[in-house]
Amino acid sequence: MQLSVLGAGAWGTALAISASGRHPTVLWARDAAQAEAMRLQRCNPRYLARADFPAALEVTDDFDAAVAHAQGGLLIVATPMSGLAPVLRALPPGPRAPGLYWLCKGFQEGTGLLGHEVAQQVWPGGRVGVLSGPSFAQEVAAGQPTALVAASSDPALREQAVAALHSDNLRIYTSDDPIGVEVGGAVKNVMAIATGLADGLQLGFNARAALITRGLAEMVRLGVALGARADTFMGLSGLGDLVLTATGDLSRNRTVGLLLARGQPLAQIVAELGHVAEGVLSAPTVLQRAQTLGVEMPITAAVVAVLEGRATPRDGVEQLMGRGPRAER
Numbered sequence: 225m226q227l228s229v230l231g232a233g234a235w236g237t238a239l240a241i242s243a244s245g246r247h248p249t250v251l252w253a254r255d256a257a258q259a260e261a262m263r264l265q266r267c268n269p270r271y272l273a274r275a276d277f278p279a280a281l282e283v284t285d286d287f288d289a290a291v292a293h294a295q296g297g298l299l300i301v302a303t304p305m306s307g308l309a310p311v312l313r314a315l316p317p318g319p320r321a322p323g324l325y326w327l328c329k330g331f332q333e334g335t336g337l338l339g340h341e342v343a344q345q346v347w348p349g350g351r352v353g354v355l356s357g358p359s360f361a362q363e364v365a366a367g368q369p370t371a372l373v374a375a376s377s378d379p380a381l382r383e384q385a386v387a388a389l390h391s392d393n394l395r396i397y398t399s400d401d402p403i404g405v406e407v408g409g410a411v412k413n414v415m416a417i418a419t420g421l422a423d424g425l426q427l428g429f430n431a432r433a434a435l436i437t438r439g440l441a442e443m444v445r446l447g448v449a450l451g452a453r454a455d456t457f458m459g460l461s462g463l464g465d466l467v468l469t470a471t472g473d474l475s476r477n478r479t480v481g482l483l484l485a486r487g488q489p490l491a492q493i494v495a496e497l498g499h500v501a502e503g504v505l506s507a508p509t510v511l512q513r514a515q516t517l518g519v520e521m522p523i524t525a526a527v528v529a530v531l532e533g534r535a536t537p538r539d540g541v542e543q544l545m546g547r548g549p550r551a552e553r
Contacts, residue, residue, distance in 0.1 A: 233302060330503075369393055408462035409461055
């Protein structure tokens with residue numbers, strides 16, 4: 225099977241490294257200079273400098289060539305959420321294109337759309353799905369054990385993801401609930417900022433556990449309101465990804481919360497991070513969509529208030545702790 229990964233950030237590069245051990249794989253970089261540097265150095269010096277490229281991994285900045293390589297195989301979009309629609313618009317019409325998965329996690333800024341809703345609008349008729357789960361790029365590139373979930377309403381496409389990506393070190397589960405998998409991937413980033421805030425304020429492990437647990441409850445409420453199944457959030461793309469992103473030292477979104485709690489301005493944090501922290505972009509959109517549906521998400525609201533400068537990190541925590549008692553459900 226032939227694969228093309230569209231997007232040469234850390235996660236796209238890591239998955240391309242993993243896939244190229246079993247299949248002819250092309251990694252597409254939008255920037256010609258970045259592509260040339262990767263070809264010469266046989267690594268991604270900007271995002272994953274310590275992960276050497278297998279000999280079978282080809283790098284290109286030719287979008288059409290990358291898409292053509294995957295004909296009859298699988299395309300994987302590894303851009304941030306903001307790049308999903310432009311990539312889909314550049315593809316041939318759905319019935320003539322390969323099956324496609326995206327890795328991006330979040331709601332589209334401005335519209336509030338999830339990935340499958342974006343695809344329905346700009347690439348109708350395509351065979352699409354979402355690949356998600358607890359996965360730090362550095363560990364996948366190093367071949368450390370990882371489990372992901374491939375979610376699609378198309379059974380054949382789900383099995384294609386298994387055939388393409390399942391290996392000794394990368395286990396691929398399948399799901400027919402792409403909405404739930406997408407909501408989990410989007411909301412966990414917001415909750416990771418919240419736990420970073422709490423850890424940065426040194427509020428203790430009890431507070432972290434409470435935030436993760438109540439954050440999961442918010443995730444489930446929003447997901448069910450959008451048409452997902454509640455049990456999906458007990459899996460890899462819900463609880464699994466939430467625990468990893470909220471507690472792992474490699475988490476960019478948790479790092480944002482930690483640095484905000486230490487008094488650094490958000491603009492400086494984002495500029496120095498060097499990678500996209502999707503939770504910063506997704507949080508206001510998550511809250512907006514929840515409010516439209518009448519879904520209560522107090523942790524998300526507190527994170528948005530801090531990100532927008534309307535509350536300090538400690539104000540946000542006090543806002544949550546000041547809420548009245550209620551039944552847990």
